[in-house]
Amino acid sequence: MSAAQKHDVFQAIADPTRREILKLLSEKELPISEITSHFPMSRTAVAKHLHILSEAELVRGRKVGREKRFRLHPEPLSELHEWLSYYEQFWTNRLSILKHVVESQAKNEE
Amino acid sequence: MSAAQKHDVFQAIADPTRREILKLLSEKELPISEITSHFPMSRTAVAKHLHILSEAELVRGRKVGREKRFRLHPEPLSELHEWLSYYEQFWTNRLSILKHVVESQAKNEE
DNA sequence: TTGACATGAAACCAAAAGGTTTTATATACT
DNA sequence: AGTATATAAAACCTTTTGGTTTCATGTCAA
Numbered sequence: 001m002s003a004a005q006k007h008d009v010f011q012a013i014a015d016p017t018r019r020e021i022l023k024l025l026s027e028k029e030l031p032i033s034e035i036t037s038h039f040p041m042s043r044t045a046v047a048k049h050l051h052i053l054s055e056a057e058l059v060r061g062r063k064v065g066r067e068k069r070f071r072l073h074p075e076p077l078s079e080l081h082e083w084l085s086y087y088e089q090f091w092t093n094r095l096s097i098l099k100h101v102v103e104s105q106a107k108n109e110e
Numbered sequence: 111m112s113a114a115q116k117h118d119v120f121q122a123i124a125d126p127t128r129r130e131i132l133k134l135l136s137e138k139e140l141p142i143s144e145i146t147s148h149f150p151m152s153r154t155a156v157a158k159h160l161h162i163l164s165e166a167e168l169v170r171g172r173k174v175g176r177e178k179r180f181r182l183h184p185e186p187l188s189e190l191h192e193w194l195s196y197y198e199q200f201w202t203n204r205l206s207i208l209k210h211v212v213e214s215q216a217k218n219e220e
Numbered sequence: 221t222t223g224a225c226a227t228g229a230a231a232c233c234a235a236a237a238g239g240t241t242t243t244a245t246a247t248a249c250t
Numbered sequence: 251a252g253t254a255t256a257t258a259a260a261a262c263c264t265t266t267t268g269g270t271t272t273c274a275t276g277t278c279a280a
Contacts, residue, residue: 014124015238019193026200033256045239047257052237066247066256074200081198083129084191090136091184125268143226155269157227162267176226176277 005055009076010083012056017041018049022072025059031067119186120193122166127151128159132182135169141177 013019021035032050036043050070053059058077061070123129131145146156160180163169168187171180 010124010126010129013193014120016120017238019120022197026197031256041238042240043257044241044259048238063257068257072197072200074197077194077197078201080190081194084187084194087132087136087182087184087187088191090182091187127268141226151268152270153227154229154271158268173227178227 005057007052007055009056009058009079012053012058013080015049015052017046018053021046021049021053022058025070025072026074029069029071031064031069033067035070117162117165119166119168119189122163122168123190125159125162127156128163131156131159131163132168135180135182136184139179139181141174141179143177145180 013022017039020038024030024035024038032047033043035050036046039046050059050061054061056076057073059070060073061068063069123132127149130148134140134145134148142157142160143153145160146153149156160169160171164171166186167183169180170183171178173179
């Protein structure tokens with residue numbers, strides 16, 4: 001551990017543009033300018049989003065010639081997964097309860 | 111569906127205070143003032159966080175006498191779960207790691 | 221009914237977020 | 251060498267966020 005990382009995974013994925021960027025990069029490594037072509041905003045704005053994603057370690061960039069290519073680095077999503085798994089007990093239970101209700105309702109109507 | 115909901119699940123969980131509130135409410139239904147006692151901030155600030163969580167449908171409040179008690183409403187987390195499941199293939203699947211290796215190998219040999 | 225309690229609502233504020241434009245630097249091409 | 255490309259970095263702007271304080275309202279309890 002080192003750099004006082006300003007943005008964490010939770011913040012990083014809060015923005016819809018950043019989530020779209022992650023989606024794009026999940027398919028293919030891409031340079032900034034090409035990523036930008038998918039959005040109605042300036043290259044600078046996209047670069048800032050990439051910077052935030054980098055801080056959260058969700059993407060990694062490497063210089064290739066004059067361009068910088070980014071690719072997905074999904075590992076930090078495991079933190080999100082862990083966080084979420086705590087709550088799954090609550091909503092999966094509820095869903096299964098609901099399922100029960102619906103099923104017994106259906107039975108009554110037979 | 112009705113109210114143009116200003117905050118979604120992703121934004122709602124982006125803030126650490128709000129995540130702590132969810133944790134608290136996962137254990138027990140609680141009124142605002144009691145939730146507030148767990149944080150170094152004013153009751154008003156906590157109430158605002160609860161409002162944001164309500165907009166995202168992650169909590170629900172009911173009036174009981176003069177207090178308003180909130181409880182967890184975890185269902186919307188399923189959206190997060192769905193989003194995340196798309197990325198799980200990238201970090202949990204050994205085959206995808208192998209795929210990565212093979213592909214980059216193939217690339218090097220072009 | 222009077223006072224204490226629990227919340228709601230409004231006005232205000234500083235800092236962060238999400239953009240922009242402008243200027244600079246490194247690499248590639250001819 | 252000179253020009254076009256790809257990015258970096260900085261200054262600036264507006265809106266949102268996360269907090270505060272103040273005042274009003276509804277409910278409980280004596």
